[in-house]
Amino acid sequence: MEKLLDVRDLRTYFYTYRGVVKALNGVYLTIKDGEVVGLVGETGSGKSVTARSIMRLIDPPGRIVGGNVFFEGRDLLKLSDREMTKIRGRKISMIFQEPIIALNPVLTIRTQIIETIMANRDVSVNEAEEIALELLEAVGLPNPKMIMKRYPFELSGGMAQRVFIAMAISANPRLLIADEPTSSLDVTIQAQILDLLNRLMEEGRISSMLYITHDLGVAAELCHRIAVMYGGRVIEFASTEEIFKEPLHPYTRSLLKAIPRLGYYDELYTIPGRVPDLVNPPSGCMFHPRCPYMKDVCKKEIPEYVEIDNSHYVACHFAGVKDVR
Amino acid sequence: MNIAAYIIRRIIFMLFVLLGVLIITFIVSHVIPADPIGAILGPQAPPELIEKINREWGFDKPLYVQFILYVKNLMHGNLGKCIRTNNPVLKDIIIRYPATIELATTALIFSLIIGIPSGIISALKRNKLIDHFIRIFSISGLSMPVFWLGLMLLYVFYFRLGILPGPGRLDLGLTPPPRVTGLYTIDSLIAGRLDLFINTLRHLIMPGFVLGFGAAGSIARLTRASMLEVMRQEYVKAARAKGLIERVVIMRHILRNALITPVTVIGLIYGGLLEGSVLTETIFAWPGLGRYATGVFLFLDFQAVMGVTLFIAIIYSFANLIVDIIYAYIDPRIRYG
Numbered sequence: 001m002e003k004l005l006d007v008r009d010l011r012t013y014f015y016t017y018r019g020v021v022k023a024l025n026g027v028y029l030t031i032k033d034g035e036v037v038g039l040v041g042e043t044g045s046g047k048s049v050t051a052r053s054i055m056r057l058i059d060p061p062g063r064i065v066g067g068n069v070f071f072e073g074r075d076l077l078k079l080s081d082r083e084m085t086k087i088r089g090r091k092i093s094m095i096f097q098e099p100i101i102a103l104n105p106v107l108t109i110r111t112q113i114i115e116t117i118m119a120n121r122d123v124s125v126n127e128a129e130e131i132a133l134e135l136l137e138a139v140g141l142p143n144p145k146m147i148m149k150r151y152p153f154e155l156s157g158g159m160a161q162r163v164f165i166a167m168a169i170s171a172n173p174r175l176l177i178a179d180e181p182t183s184s185l186d187v188t189i190q191a192q193i194l195d196l197l198n199r200l201m202e203e204g205r206i207s208s209m210l211y212i213t214h215d216l217g218v219a220a221e222l223c224h225r226i227a228v229m230y231g232g233r234v235i236e237f238a239s240t241e242e243i244f245k246e247p248l249h250p251y252t253r254s255l256l257k258a259i260p261r262l263g264y265y266d267e268l269y270t271i272p273g274r275v276p277d278l279v280n281p282p283s284g285c286m287f288h289p290r291c292p293y294m295k296d297v298c299k300k301e302i303p304e305y306v307e308i309d310n311s312h313y314v315a316c317h318f319a320g321v322k323d324v325r
Numbered sequence: 326m327n328i329a330a331y332i333i334r335r336i337i338f339m340l341f342v343l344l345g346v347l348i349i350t351f352i353v354s355h356v357i358p359a360d361p362i363g364a365i366l367g368p369q370a371p372p373e374l375i376e377k378i379n380r381e382w383g384f385d386k387p388l389y390v391q392f393i394l395y396v397k398n399l400m401h402g403n404l405g406k407c408i409r410t411n412n413p414v415l416k417d418i419i420i421r422y423p424a425t426i427e428l429a430t431t432a433l434i435f436s437l438i439i440g441i442p443s444g445i446i447s448a449l450k451r452n453k454l455i456d457h458f459i460r461i462f463s464i465s466g467l468s469m470p471v472f473w474l475g476l477m478l479l480y481v482f483y484f485r486l487g488i489l490p491g492p493g494r495l496d497l498g499l500t501p502p503p504r505v506t507g508l509y510t511i512d513s514l515i516a517g518r519l520d521l522f523i524n525t526l527r528h529l530i531m532p533g534f535v536l537g538f539g540a541a542g543s544i545a546r547l548t549r550a551s552m553l554e555v556m557r558q559e560y561v562k563a564a565r566a567k568g569l570i571e572r573v574v575i576m577r578h579i580l581r582n583a584l585i586t587p588v589t590v591i592g593l594i595y596g597g598l599l600e601g602s603v604l605t606e607t608i609f610a611w612p613g614l615g616r617y618a619t620g621v622f623l624f625l626d627f628q629a630v631m632g633v634t635l636f637i638a639i640i641y642s643f644a645n646l647i648v649d650i651i652y653a654y655i656d657p658r659i660r661y662g
Contacts, residue, residue, distance in 0.1 A: 057562050060451075081571070089568020102563040104578050106585075106656055115577070116567045151657045167567060 003070075004174060004208050005031040005054070010067035012046075012053045015060075019279040023049040025232040025286075026067070028305050028313070029210075031175065036201070036209045038219030038240070040255075041229030044275050047212045048097075050229070051177045054210075055094055056084050072174070089120045093168040097180040099160035103152035110148035113167050120171035135166040138205065140196055158189035165196065169205045176209045182218070194222065216259055220244060228252050231276045231286035234305065238312040248314045250291050285317065293318060328653060335649050339642045346638040347399075347631075351392055354627040395631075404635075405628030409620060414632035417617060422636065423507025424494060425613035428605065429598040431533030436540035436594065441587060443541070444548020445580070451553065459545060466542030471601065475535045475608040482531060490528050492610035499524060532609040536601055540594050544587055551586040555579050581655070589652050592645035599637050 007029040014021040024046050031037045039047050053064050056076060069076040076087060088094075096102035104112060110132070117128040136144035139162040152160060161181060168176055178197070182190035200206045213219055219226050220240055227237040228251065236249040247253045257269040273290035276282055282289050288298040297317050305315040366375065379385050383394055398405065404414035440463075447459040482489040490496055494509055502512040502521050510529075513521035555561065556579055564578040565571075599614075606615035614633060621629035653659045 052562075055566055057565055059557075059562075085565075085568060085570055087568075088566055093568070094563075094566040096559060096563055096566075098559065101559045104560045104564065104582070105658060106581055107577070115569060115573065119568045119570070119573070153658055164563075171568070 002033050003030050004033045004035075004072065005029070005210070006068075006070040007050075007054065008068045008070070010050065010053055010069065011065045012049050012058055012062060013065050014062040016279075021278045022281065023062070023232050023278060024053060024067075025281075026305070027053075027229075027232070027234055029227055029234055029237070031208055031210055033174075034208055035225065036211060036223045038223035038226040039210060039212045039229060039234075040214060040216055040219050040226060042214060042275055044278070045229040046232040047214075047229055048179055049232075051094065051179045051210065051212055054177065055088060055092060089116060089173070090171045091173055092175045092177060093171070093173040094177040094179065095161070095164050095168050095181045098157075098184045099164045099181075100152055100155070100157055102164060103155075103160055105152055107151075108148065109150050109152070109155075109163055113148070113163065113170070116167040117170045131170065132166070135170055136163070138200075138203075139163070139166045139169075140192075141166075156189075157185045158192060161185065161189075161193055162196065165193075165200070169200065172205070172207075174207060176206050177212070178209060179212045180214070183213070190218075194218065197222070216255060228255065231281060232278060233286070233315060234313075235287070235315045236313065238309075238314075242309075242312055246312075248308060248312065248319045249287075249316045250293055251287050254290075285315075328650075331653055332646075332650060335646055339646055342642055343635070343638060347396070347635060348392075350631050350634045351395060352388075354630055355388055355391070399635075404632035407621065407629040407632075408626045409624050409629070414629045417629065418614065418632055418636050419507075421612060421614045421617050422640075423509075424611055425599065425602050425606070425615055426640070427494075427508045427510060427529065428532055428536060428611060428613060429595065429602055431529045432535075432537035432540065432598045432601075432605075433591070433595055435533050435537035436544055436598075437591075439537070439541040440544025441548050441584070443545040444587070445552060445583075447545065447549040448552030448556065448583075449575070460549075463542035463545040466538045466545075469538065471535055471539070471604045472608055474538060475532070475605060478531050478535060479608070489531055490524070492608075494528055494611065495521070495524055496528075532605050532611060535608070536598055536605045539601070540598060544590075544594065547590065548583065548587050552579065552583040555583040558582070585652070585656050588655065589648060592641070592648035595644040596637075596641040599640060 007027055010024050010027040010029075011022070012024040014023055027046070027050055029037070029039070029050070039050065041047050049058070049062075052058055054069050054071075054076070056064070058064055064077060067077070071087070071092065076084065079087070103109070110129075113132045113135070114125065114128045117123065117131050118125070121128075121131075123131065132148065133144045136147055141147050141159060141162050147155075147159070147163065155163065165181075181197075182193050185193065197206065197209070197211075201209070211219065211222055216226075223240050225237065225239050226243045227234045228243070228249065229235065230251050236243065236247065236252045238248075243252060244256065247256060251271075254269070254271045258271060260268055271290055276286045276289075282299075284300050285291070285298045285303050288294045291298065295317070301317070303315045303317045303319075305313060306319075307313050308319050366378075383391055386394075395405075402415060404418070406412070407414050407417050410417055443459045443463065447456045450456050479491065483491045495501060499521065501509060502516040502518055505512050505515050509525040510522060513519075513525060561574065561578055564574045569578075602611075602613060603615035603619055605611065606613045607619060614637070618630070618633045621633065
C-alpha cells in the first residue's frame with residue numbers, strides 16, 4: 001500500500017496573551033491508501049489541531065509554523081489558498097464533533113448539501129439535488145425530501161451527523177477526517193454512526209479515514225493502525241493489535257490500564273498528574289512528570305520518534321530496552 | 326407557526342406596550358410638582374381664575390378619573406389642546422411629524438450605509454491598519470456631541486464653502502410641494518417637481534449626517550463584534566472544510582448570520598434617532614416634532630407632551646414591528662420558535 005498522507009514534523013503554535021501555546025510539537029503520521037488510522041489521546045493532546053492543520057483550517061492567533069503535510073505526493077502546506085480550496089471537500093473532507101453547530105443555523109439542509117456538491121463536482125442544481133437525495137438515503141436517513149427542507153435546529157444530533165457525513169462523502173474524497181464524530185452523541189446513536197461509517201467503507205464510499213477519538217475501544221473496533229498523542233506529539237504509532245498487545249510507551253500502557261473492563265471491580269486505574277501545560281511544557285520528555293519509569297535523561301532530552309520494530313514507532317528513551325520496567 | 330400568526334402576536338403585544346407608555350407618561354406628567362396653569366397665567370393670576378381653569382380642564386378630579394377621561398378622548402382622536410399654539414395637539418403633531426420622519430429616516434440610511442460596511446471591513450481586516458482607523462472613527466462618531474458637529478458642518482459647508490444649503494427643509498423662497506404625505510421628498514416627486522426634490526435632498530444631507538453619525542458608530546461596532554463572533558463559529562470552519570470558496574463562505578455563511586444582530590437593533594436605533602432629532606432640529610431650524618417637543622416641554626404643556634410622547638412611541642413600536650418581521654424572515658429559529 002502506498003502512503004496517501006505523510007505528515008512530517010508538523011508544528012502548530014497559538015500566539016495567545018498568555019504566551020505561545022505549542023499545540024503541535026512535531027507530529028509524524030502516515031495514512032496508507034485504503035487504511036483507517038485512529039488518532040487517540042486526552043483532551044488537549046493536539047488531536048483536533050492535527051486534523052485542522054492537515055486541512056489548513058487554523059485561524060489566527062494559531063499558525064502552522066513548520067513541517068510538511070504530503071498528500072498524494074504534494075505538500076499541502078505549500079499550496080496556494082485557491083489550490084487548497086480544491087483539496088478540501090474534493091480530496092480530503094471532514095466531519096465534526098458537534099454536527100449541529102457545524103451546520104449553518106439559518107440555511108436549510110438543502111442549501112448546505114447542494115452548495116457542497118456544486119462546489120466540488122461539475123453538476124447542475126437539478127443533478128446536485130438528485131445526488132443529495134441519493135446520499136441522504138445512503139447515510140440511512142428516512143424521507144430525504146423532508147430532511148432537505150429542514151433547518152439544523154430541527155434535527156437530532158444523530159440526524160445532523162448523518163447529513164454531515166452525506167456532505168463529506170459527496171465528492172468521493174480520498175481521505176475522510178473524522179474529528180470525534182460520536183463524542184457529542186448518545187451511546188446508542190454513537191453505535192449507529194460507527195455502523196454507518198463501517199458500512200460506507202464496505203460500500204467503497206469512504207476509502208481512507210483518519211478517525212480521531214479519545215476512546216481506545218472505538219479505535220480498536222474501527223482502525224487498522226492507532227497513533228497515540230501526548231503533549232502535541234504522536235508518541236506511539238503501530239498496528240491496532242500491537243498497540244493493545246505490546247504497547248511500548250509508558251503512556252500508552254497507562255491508557256490501556258485506564259480502560260474500564262466488565263467483571264473487574266478494582267478501582268479504575270488513573271494516570272497520576274495532569275496533561276502538560278503547553279505554554280510552559282516540561283523539559284525533555286513531556287510525559288516525564290507522570291511516568292513511573294522516569295530516569296534523569298527523560299528530564300533533559302526530548303526522545304526521538306523512531307521505528308523500533310517493523311512499522312512500530314515510538315518516542316521514548318527506553319522503548320527499546322525491555323527490562324527497564 | 327406561520328408568519329401571519331407571528332405578526333398578529335406582535336401587534337397584540339405592541340398594544341400592551343403602548344398602553345404601558347400611556348400609563349407611564351400620564352403618571353409622570355401628573356405627579357411632578359409642576360403647575361401648568363400657573364406657568365401659563367403667571368404668578369399674578371387671581372386664585373378664582375386658576376380654580377376655574379382647573380375645573381374646566383378636570384385637574385380637580387382624582388387621577389384615575391382623569392386618566393379614564395384622557396383615554397376616552399384619545400379613542401376619539403382627541404389628544405387635548407396645545408396651550409402654546411392653541412391648536413388641537415393632534416393637528417400640531419400631524420403638521421410636524423413628516424419632517425421628523427424624513428430626517429430620522431435619512432439619518433438611519435446614512436448610519437446603515439456608513440456603519441455596516443465599516444463593521445464588515447473592520448472585522449475582515451481585524452487588527453490591520455484599516456480596522457484601527459474604522460474603530461477610532463466609530464468611537465469618535467459615538468462621542469462627538471451633536472450640536473458641535475452640527476455647527477462645525479454648518480460653518481464649513483454652508484458658511485465657508487457654500488456647497489450645501491443652510492438650515493430649513495427648503496431654500497428660502499421656495500414653496501413646499503402640495504401636501505400628500507408631508508414628506509417633501511415624496512410629495513415633490515408626486516408633483517413632478519424634480520428641482521424641489523433635489524433641493525430637499527440637499528437640505529437633508531447635513532442634518533441627516535449629523536444625526537446619523539453617532540448611530541453609524543454604534544452600528545459599525547456592533548457589526549464588527551457580530552462578524553467576529555460568527556467567524557469563530559464551527560459552521561464557518563465547516564463551510565471551509567466543505568471546499569467552499571472564500572467569497573461564498575463570507576457572503577452566505579458569515580454575513581447572513583452576522584447581520585442578524587445589527588438588523589435587530591435597527592428599531593432601537595431608529596427610536597434613538599427620533600429622540601436625537603430634538604437637538605438636530607434645533608440646530609438646523611427643522612420644523613419637526615423635536616422642536617415642537619422642546620417648546621411644549623419648556624411650557625409644561627402636558628397635553629402636548631403626552632401627545633408627542635405617545636406619537637413617538639407609536640412610530641417607534643411600528644419600527645420595531647417591522648424589524649421583528651424582518652428578523653423572523655432572516656432567522657428561521659425565530660419564525661418557528
